[in-house]
Amino acid sequence: MTEHADHDHEHHLPPKSSVKRWLVTTNHKDIGALYIITSLFFLIAGGILAMMIRTQLWTPGGSILGGQGYNQAVTSHGLLMVFWFISPFAFGLANYLVPLQIGADDLAFPRLNAMSYWVYLFSGLLFLASFFLGSSLAGGWTIYQPLNVPAYIPEVNQVGSLATIFALMLFVASVTMGSVNFLTTFYRMRAEGLRVRDMPLFSVSILLTVWMMLFAFAALLAAVILLSFDHLLGSVWFSTAEGGSLLWAHLFWFFGHPEVYIVFFPALGVMAEVFQTFSGKRIVGRKWFVIAMALVAIQSFVVWMHHMFLTAINLPIKTIFMATTIGISLPFDLMVFALIYTLVKGKIRFKTPFLFSFGALLLFILGGITGVFLGAVVLDYQFRGTYWVATSRCFSSGSTSFISRCSSSGRRPGACSTTPPSSRCGTASRRSARSCSPRRSW
């Protein structure tokens, strides 16, 4: 039946060699590929900005970019990597693999899927264009207020700042369309008899990710809409002296903390699949692994104020958020141990995908240990605004997510429909007995 549906798709689409195909396609694999390629383009853009940051820091008081230019580079590097690279990269994979893993013909709304891709692309291009419209936002990727309201932005730069804000709004629109699409697919289009809890772990991780996205990005959208009012209509949501700054901080971090897991969960799903495949062994404590992931997804919405420990919040609140923060680290302990014990008594093949995932796990352990340091509020006070946080963050979310997902790219998904990746082989042949061997060598 899957084959049949695929053929239907092929019939009304131009061949893959034509450019038109890629402009009109609604096929989930095509869109997955588009997502991955586009996100890699933004990775390079963000990487160039990172190189510019380092170039500026080559000499003390570096003069290559100038103050405002440097701040733009820092801000845009953060925003590009977090919004336009790492999440869409995951969603390229999800687009490609989730329908295959749950036995659906395509996503529930293929045209909506195409639309969320194109909105994503244009939001990114608008973001890059904002450099040439005066200047993009220059107040850091957290866009703290009131630094980013018109009063503190030089006159000439305001069009560019507004363009950045619109780019963010477009991006949220794309993300929301994608979330709704995936949720519908997960709940309405699974193969008969496949319960949610029985889905392969990558699909489970994507399901939890899209739930988090649905709620977290709503808070970000609210915040950037209010910010656009401040820019366009002269309102004072974030420039008012009483609480304007804190309003932004709360809205932003209510989004920002779940975002950490939105970025990381797909990578965790990939790691779980790759570990099982290349150790030739089912994951240890699968049920608890899934429960731990679900717990993290829920708890991620009640830890945001640990980003604001120094903002004059009172001791009881601080204590509560310290407790929830420590609470959210424990399910991660369990997941890490589950991955490690999956190796024990396995038959581990050290192929490229496994090496990537294995490296990602080791990095994540290091990132987790430095994270515990931050859980201690006394230490957190002093680490605020330092490279400790930047490194902990970039280690555990950035590099780990990227590296582990490289491992899935290493599996050459292009060959999927005829020779499914081995991780899928062992786990998801429900509809028909496809011919594939988990021991297949690559």
Place this chain on the structure above:
Amino acid sequence: MGPGGISTEIAYVLGQTSGLSKTPADVFETVYLVFLILGTLVGIVVIGYTLTKAYRYRDDGKRDDKSESDKKVVRPVLGHLPAGSGGGKKLFVSFGISAVIVLSLIVWTYSALLFVDDTPPEVEAEGEEPLEIDVVGKQFNWEYTYPNNHTEEPTLYIPADRPIRLEVTSADVWHNYGINEFRVKSDAIPGQTTTAWFVAEETGTYEAVCYELCGSGHSAMRGDVVVMEQEKFQDWYANTTDGSTSGSVSSDVTADTDANADAETAPTEGEA
């Protein structure tokens, strides 16, 4: 590190020392040291274990599937729904151990948090009241107001060995006031007042820095912190008048102060 070492540290941080011998900087150093040692140990154990097992169970083509230890292992089978392997007990034991370590560390640091967040009570009992200074961040400078309404900018003059209590706010955008040497840091938010305290134990010149991106002059938003001996500070403070500023106080006083400070710094550093 044995348990005895840790309990000594705990006693230390819980405040079984007196007076000025314990400052927020000391607390930070102790907690940091304990975390660093434990974190390194945990990292070595976990990563060492992982690497060992990954090597031990590599697929070298020699092991036989039918060996005794492999029989219990659940291998992926074509057409089956994904299931889990056994080994749940080991999983929960490791999880339990890690949870105990993390939770006990956090409970322990909570007392340190209470100490840092509180005013310094044991010091007040000795009759040495903390010096209260208002700090206002503004692009791109720090302005200090002393109890007698004298304002100083951009240099902060304080006495050594006396708790300094800061009330920090901002006149424009979000800043973060921090003096790394004394392990003190506090957000400067417009419309909000945050508090923090510290003790400077050694005279000398240090630096106060902004830790929150606040515009194109952010990286230059730093000012000296001059720590003077208590008598020197009293002399300097007596010369400031109600409502005066660093600019309006006769320049010779300020210059004199700077000279004092410099004179102060030199011998101290010599002694050290």
